[in-house]
Amino acid sequence: MDKFLVAAIEEAKKGLNEGGIPIGSVIVYKGKIIGRGHNKRIQNGSVVLHGEMDAFENAGRQAASVYKACTLYTTLSPCSMCSGAILLYGIPKVVIGENKTFLGDESLLKSRGVAVEVVNNKTCIELMESFISMNPELWNEDIGE
Amino acid sequence: MDKFLVAAIEEAKKGLNEGGIPIGSVIVYKGKIIGRGHNKRIQNGSVVLHGEMDAFENAGRQAASVYKACTLYTTLSPCSMCSGAILLYGIPKVVIGENKTFLGDESLLKSRGVAVEVVNNKTCIELMESFISMNPELWNEDIGE
Numbered sequence: 001m002d003k004f005l006v007a008a009i010e011e012a013k014k015g016l017n018e019g020g021i022p023i024g025s026v027i028v029y030k031g032k033i034i035g036r037g038h039n040k041r042i043q044n045g046s047v048v049l050h051g052e053m054d055a056f057e058n059a060g061r062q063a064a065s066v067y068k069a070c071t072l073y074t075t076l077s078p079c080s081m082c083s084g085a086i087l088l089y090g091i092p093k094v095v096i097g098e099n100k101t102f103l104g105d106e107s108l109l110k111s112r113g114v115a116v117e118v119v120n121n122k123t124c125i126e127l128m129e130s131f132i133s134m135n136p137e138l139w140n141e142d143i144g145e
Numbered sequence: 146m147d148k149f150l151v152a153a154i155e156e157a158k159k160g161l162n163e164g165g166i167p168i169g170s171v172i173v174y175k176g177k178i179i180g181r182g183h184n185k186r187i188q189n190g191s192v193v194l195h196g197e198m199d200a201f202e203n204a205g206r207q208a209a210s211v212y213k214a215c216t217l218y219t220t221l222s223p224c225s226m227c228s229g230a231i232l233l234y235g236i237p238k239v240v241i242g243e244n245k246t247f248l249g250d251e252s253l254l255k256s257r258g259v260a261v262e263v264v265n266n267k268t269c270i271e272l273m274e275s276f277i278s279m280n281p282e283l284w285n286e287d288i289g290e
Contacts, residue, residue: 084230
């Protein structure tokens with residue numbers, strides 16, 4: 001498996017071990033991870049730090065030219081907010097662990113020229129299926145439902 | 146002027162006084178501000194805390210039914226990321242101080258059924274024109290350019 005998806009899954013598992021929602025993300029520039037993160041809704045009471053947003057926050061203030069040459073890996077299909085952040089910073093490619101348990105705004109990303117690759121990785125699916133079945137109300141809150 | 150737009154402008158000025166980018170936002174539920182914030186790029190080194198995102202973060206973990214009955218006020222047209230957050234949480238109405246210095250993703254918001262009102266307030270325009278003319282590189286960074 002792609003080592004960067006493995007790193008995103010490690011972030012998702014780190015979140016789960018903290019009692020959080022198991023979604024992780026890494027941002028890769030020239031073959032190196034420059035930001036990694038996971039959903040912080042439970043841990044920090046954050047409504048903006050989805051996995052992808054936390055990875056952006058940890059990548060920090062990069063030159064526009066850096067973000068425009070990055071690939072973002074996420075264990076789950078990115079919601080409208082995370083898709084919007086991907087568009088804001090001009091990330092050209094997104095690799096998605098799975099979109100079976102939640103389909104985010106992939107169509108918006110594609111319509112704006114972002115390359116979207118969906119892996120449908122078994123571990124990513126199992127992490128979310130297990131979490132959602134045990135915490136349906138937390139999951140609904142995270143996606144605004 | 147609408148008192149909630151006044152509150153958003155107060156947030157923008159607070160940001161300016163902190164040495165930051167002068168964009169502020171408030172989220173209003175049933176006639177009461179439940180979250181207020183301003184851009185934190187300079188102050189916190191944050192790449193996700195635009196004014197609107199900071200207002201969401203400070204409003205915190207609200208029931209979906211609350212966010213779906215809120216109006217978001219922002220001094221500047223919301224970028225893709227902030228528009229995506231507005232869509233994620235189902236905010237039905239957005240009041241925008243101005244869209245002369247920057248036009249965000251208003252068309253996306255409208256296409257998804259969000260009511261968008263643009264005031265083109267003079268103070269909002271002057272705050273941004275003055276900041277951009279003195280700090281063009283910071284502003285470009287904030288919008289991913």
